[in-house]
Amino acid sequence: MPHSPPAPSSCEVGTKAERRAAFLTGCRAATRRIHAPIVDLAAARGHLNPRGLGHARAFSDLGSLGQSSVGFDTLGDYEQADAMGRAPWGGAEYGVVQSPEADAVCAKFARLHGGAGAIVCASGLAAIAIALDAFAPKAVLIPDGLYFPAWRYLSETGRAELLTYPAGASGEEVGALIREAGRRFAPADTMVYLEAPASGTFEIPDIAGIVEEARRAGIRTVMDNTWASHVRFRPLDHGIAIAVQATTKYEGGYGDTPSGIVVARDEGDIARLRRQLRVTGHGAVSPQTCTRLFHRVDSAETRLERHAATAAALMAWFESQPFTAGILSPAREGSPYHVRFRQYFGAGNSLFTVAFDGALPAERVHAFVDALLLFRVAESWGGHVSLVLPVHPRRDPASSSKESLPKGAMFRFNAGLEEADDLVADLAQASRGTLL
Numbered sequence: 001m002p003h004s005p006p007a008p009s010s011c012e013v014g015t016k017a018e019r020r021a022a023f024l025t026g027c028r029a030a031t032r033r034i035h036a037p038i039v040d041l042a043a044a045r046g047h048l049n050p051r052g053l054g055h056a057r058a059f060s061d062l063g064s065l066g067q068s069s070v071g072f073d074t075l076g077d078y079e080q081a082d083a084m085g086r087a088p089w090g091g092a093e094y095g096v097v098q099s100p101e102a103d104a105v106c107a108k109f110a111r112l113h114g115g116a117g118a119i120v121c122a123s124g125l126a127a128i129a130i131a132l133d134a135f136a137p138k139a140v141l142i143p144d145g146l147y148f149p150a151w152r153y154l155s156e157t158g159r160a161e162l163l164t165y166p167a168g169a170s171g172e173e174v175g176a177l178i179r180e181a182g183r184r185f186a187p188a189d190t191m192v193y194l195e196a197p198a199s200g201t202f203e204i205p206d207i208a209g210i211v212e213e214a215r216r217a218g219i220r221t222v223m224d225n226t227w228a229s230h231v232r233f234r235p236l237d238h239g240i241a242i243a244v245q246a247t248t249k250y251e252g253g254y255g256d257t258p259s260g261i262v263v264a265r266d267e268g269d270i271a272r273l274r275r276q277l278r279v280t281g282h283g284a285v286s287p288q289t290c291t292r293l294f295h296r297v298d299s300a301e302t303r304l305e306r307h308a309a310t311a312a313a314l315m316a317w318f319e320s321q322p323f324t325a326g327i328l329s330p331a332r333e334g335s336p337y338h339v340r341f342r343q344y345f346g347a348g349n350s351l352f353t354v355a356f357d358g359a360l361p362a363e364r365v366h367a368f369v370d371a372l373l374l375f376r377v378a379e380s381w382g383g384h385v386s387l388v389l390p391v392h393p394r395r396d397p398a399s400s401s402k403e404s405l406p407k408g409a410m411f412r413f414n415a416g417l418e419e420a421d422d423l424v425a426d427l428a429q430a431s432r433g434t435l436l
């Protein structure tokens with residue numbers, strides 16, 4: 001159904017919360033449910049889900065309630081659990097290491113990925129850091145579009161020498177880099193790290209070619225699979241040893257499950273990951289987060305279908321606008337990565353990046369973003385609320401990526417679970433007087 005009342009324009013009077021309330025009266029039920037009650041971001045200190053607003057709060061009173069001390073009747077029972085790092089009723093012998101809820105989440109994700117086991121950490125970034133630290137590589141091959149906080153972790157800790165390949169690299173390009181690394185580093189001290197598609201700009205490398213080169217060289221492969229989630233891609237099925245996923249995103253789906261998982265194909269690797277988790281104490285994920293994650297992951301596939309369909313509708317709208325210089329998404333047929341997209345992922349997700357006409361003054365693009373009423377300016381993605389954020393690609397100038405990036409301002413959109421036509425109406429109202 002089309003948007004009924006005239007959409008209020010961005011320059012109308014009233015606070016943003018008031019203008020959002022007025023706009024939402026014309027939106028369809030699913031959109032209103034997601035955005036009700038109207039959150040005044042200033043009053044809620046920027047929280048999109050203030051207390052009492054959760055749509056899928058699941059918490060078991062039978063759970064561990066996140067307690068640190070786990071009690072034992074006898075010293076013998078305790079000593080046995082301490083030696084194994086496991087309590088007889090699930091979880092670890094110390095609640096800070098792993099709760100029974102975390103155990104359940106790990107078992108579920110290991111199954112979803114077809115792995116030997118999994119660990120759950122307090123964030124996606126913590127999962128990446130644990131995966132890197134557990135294997136302590138001296139050299140890591142990384143894509144130039146690497147998720148920025150992962151790159152920052154690697155460069156600020158100086159944990160390994162970084163060898164950069166183009167985010168859309170061929171197997172041969174990475175093969176050449178592997179041979180270069182091989183002159184100075186043993187295969188066991190080297191790691192090939194993949195992330196596909198790349199954050200913000202969505203290049204897709206030749207995953208099969210890279211994995212084959214790494215396999216021949218005897219080098220461990222790790223993949224950040226956050227974009228795809230297990231729904232779109234299972235790295236272990238493609239010969240990758242370790243899959244990392246920020247379950248903060250699609251697996252939780254509502255922006256309230258800050259967490260990350262690492263799944264390993266081999267028993268030996270999972271043992272090293274578990275040990276690293278224990279040594280660092282990063283496994284203290286709250287039982288509430290674990291419980292949400294455990295249930296929500298079941299609807300990830302359904303939500304992804306809707307996210308992808310809505311993103312396609314929004315991209316079609318942007319494509320028809322004179323201020324759009326380009327759209328970055330491998331789901332689009334015109335993308336240089338579309339063939340690999342079909343080969344590996346098959347279908348899209350909530351994300352796409354819009355490059356605005358380079359001739360437009362930056363203030364006008366900013367005014368457009370500020371005038372949006374349903375899209376919130378916020379980091380992260382994969383949740384029920386539509387989001388927008390500037391993209392500043394951090395690409396190695398020496399890299400030979402296939403696609404030269406557009407010159408205008410770029411913004412990444414996360415298509416939430418609202419109704420697509422309401423979101424299009426929001427884009428249209430915000431563009432009037434700002435971009436048009």
Ligand SMILES: *Cc1c(COP(=O)(O)O)cnc(C)c1O
Pocket residue numbers: 122123124125126147195199224226227246247248249258259260380
């Ligand atoms: C968000 C994200 C992460 C990190 O997840 P957090 O839970 O936010 O730390 C890692 N990799 C990619 C590709 C991401 O988008």
